[in-house]
Amino acid sequence: MTKSGKRKVLLSTLAVMTAWTTVACSSGSGTTPTTTTTPSPDKAPVKVVMWHYMGGNLGKTIDQMTESFNASRKDIKVEAIYQGSYDEALNKMKASMDSKTGPTIMQANDGGTRYMVDSKAITPMQNFIKEDKYDLSQFEENILAYYTLDNQLNSMPFNTSNLIMYYNKNLFKAAGLDPEKPPATYDEIKSAAQAMTKNSTTGIAFSIESWNMEQLLANQGVEFVNNGNGRTSPATESIINSEAAINTLTWWKGLIDSKVGLNMGRKVDDIKKAFAAEQLGIIFATTASMREIVTNANGKFEVGTAFLPKPNNAKEGGVVVGGGSLYIMNNQPKDAQQAAWEFIKYMLSPEQQALWHINTGYFPVTKKAYEQPIVKENMTKFPQFKTAIDQLHATKINKATQGAVIGVFPETRQLVENAIEDALSGKRTPKEALDAAAQSITTKIAIYNKTVGK
Numbered sequence: 001m002t003k004s005g006k007r008k009v010l011l012s013t014l015a016v017m018t019a020w021t022t023v024a025c026s027s028g029s030g031t032t033p034t035t036t037t038t039p040s041p042d043k044a045p046v047k048v049v050m051w052h053y054m055g056g057n058l059g060k061t062i063d064q065m066t067e068s069f070n071a072s073r074k075d076i077k078v079e080a081i082y083q084g085s086y087d088e089a090l091n092k093m094k095a096s097m098d099s100k101t102g103p104t105i106m107q108a109n110d111g112g113t114r115y116m117v118d119s120k121a122i123t124p125m126q127n128f129i130k131e132d133k134y135d136l137s138q139f140e141e142n143i144l145a146y147y148t149l150d151n152q153l154n155s156m157p158f159n160t161s162n163l164i165m166y167y168n169k170n171l172f173k174a175a176g177l178d179p180e181k182p183p184a185t186y187d188e189i190k191s192a193a194q195a196m197t198k199n200s201t202t203g204i205a206f207s208i209e210s211w212n213m214e215q216l217l218a219n220q221g222v223e224f225v226n227n228g229n230g231r232t233s234p235a236t237e238s239i240i241n242s243e244a245a246i247n248t249l250t251w252w253k254g255l256i257d258s259k260v261g262l263n264m265g266r267k268v269d270d271i272k273k274a275f276a277a278e279q280l281g282i283i284f285a286t287t288a289s290m291r292e293i294v295t296n297a298n299g300k301f302e303v304g305t306a307f308l309p310k311p312n313n314a315k316e317g318g319v320v321v322g323g324g325s326l327y328i329m330n331n332q333p334k335d336a337q338q339a340a341w342e343f344i345k346y347m348l349s350p351e352q353q354a355l356w357h358i359n360t361g362y363f364p365v366t367k368k369a370y371e372q373p374i375v376k377e378n379m380t381k382f383p384q385f386k387t388a389i390d391q392l393h394a395t396k397i398n399k400a401t402q403g404a405v406i407g408v409f410p411e412t413r414q415l416v417e418n419a420i421e422d423a424l425s426g427k428r429t430p431k432e433a434l435d436a437a438a439q440s441i442t443t444k445i446a447i448y449n450k451t452v453g454k
Contacts, residue, residue: 045075047336049105050081053107069347093329105344114149114406129153136153161362162320164287167305174196175281190260201279202280210413213249213416214404219309220311222317224239238412305385317396317401350369416441
């Protein structure tokens with residue numbers, strides 16, 4: 001069978017899987033250009049198309065950064081195009097692979113790391129880094145660790161966040177709690193929630209999201225899937241039913257059952273609104289929501305921030321970064337790939353990362369961005385962000401905190417969220433719910449691995 005024929009068979013096979021597990025092979029070579037020389041300004045500008053899933057103000061900031069780059073270069077013209085949600089953007093990318101009508105740069109979220117590598121549709125970022133002798137020493141080590149797979153960086157981190165605890169300092173004081181000593185363990189969380197639960201206020205709520213469970217496990221140094229979270233070798237089994245996971249979900253359910261916690265479903269926006277209305281004392285939310293949460297308090301109360309809690313006997317761990325990264329697609333001309341690399345370097349410069357940070361709430365991925373005046377000014381206005389930085393730096397890099405890499409992450413997260421719902425509602429015990437989820441996830445991983453030849 002010819003290479004083209006094999007690719008068609010693979011695409012046909014993957015089409016019967018869910019949209020996320022479909023893997024489209026590229027006809028590109030996967031090699032980087034042999035030179036880092038930028039295109040000649042005497043020629044027509046090299047066109048670079050970036051597909052992204054950043055809507056609203058996030059998209060406007062990307063447009064601003066793109067326009068700034070284009071104004072600084074005559075040899076490259078970048079067009080940044082919003083493609084809808086992440087799933088929508090990814091499906092469009094798959095459909096474009098053989099026709100080469102797709103992007104030069106693709107933004108993919110954190111859960112898509114294994115999929116993007118397995119698609120064979122990218123030129124590893126490590127190739128450009130090596131050719132250009134690009135200095136990575138100013139990048140946050142914990143952020144680079146997530147996107148490093150098989151000892152190479154396949155994409156460049158761009159929009160990065162983590163999960164932190166937010167609490168109402170005024171409610172802490174009213175409940176006789178020290179607002180400068182937020183709870184750090186599961187037991188302390190429950191005690192603080194009990195103290196604040198009165199009248200129209202409930203102590204705590206956090207959304208039914210797999211990401212919350214992933215973070216709480218990583219904070220204990222516990223992995224999500226086997227084989228080193230899929231990093232030592234491709235994952236073959238879900239271990240979401242580990243003792244630590246069962247204990248964490250049991251603690252979560254205990255908060256609800258004892259009426260000191262609320263089950264508000266999967267929508268974190270509902271929880272943020274309840275927090276702003278002082279109906280909740282403690283919530284968990286992404287650092288990217290910090291500006292919104294602090295602003296919505298509107299001077300009614302002081303917002304405190306703290307590290308995520310963990311059990312008393314937890315091992316060393318920390319948070320897993322979330323967000324997304326930028327990939328260079330290998331089915332585009334070499335000069336376009338090189339031009340894409342030039343644009344990505346611009347987007348990662350301290351000045352642009354500073355702009356991105358203050359407009360969006362995402363972390364700067366480079367340490368030098370914190371030296372920018374606008375970042376220092378923003379830190380003065382939102383001192384709570386220091387908690388996020390400290391939590392990132394306190395995170396011990398290991399397989400748990402690097403995060404899981406599996407090709408069926410969206411389906412996996414859906415199954416975990418179903419399990420959490422079943423446990424919180426009493427439909428199943430935490431162990432029964434997580435055992436069932438682990439079995440289903442393991443089956444999906446096996447199908448995916450077989451499809452991509454792992």
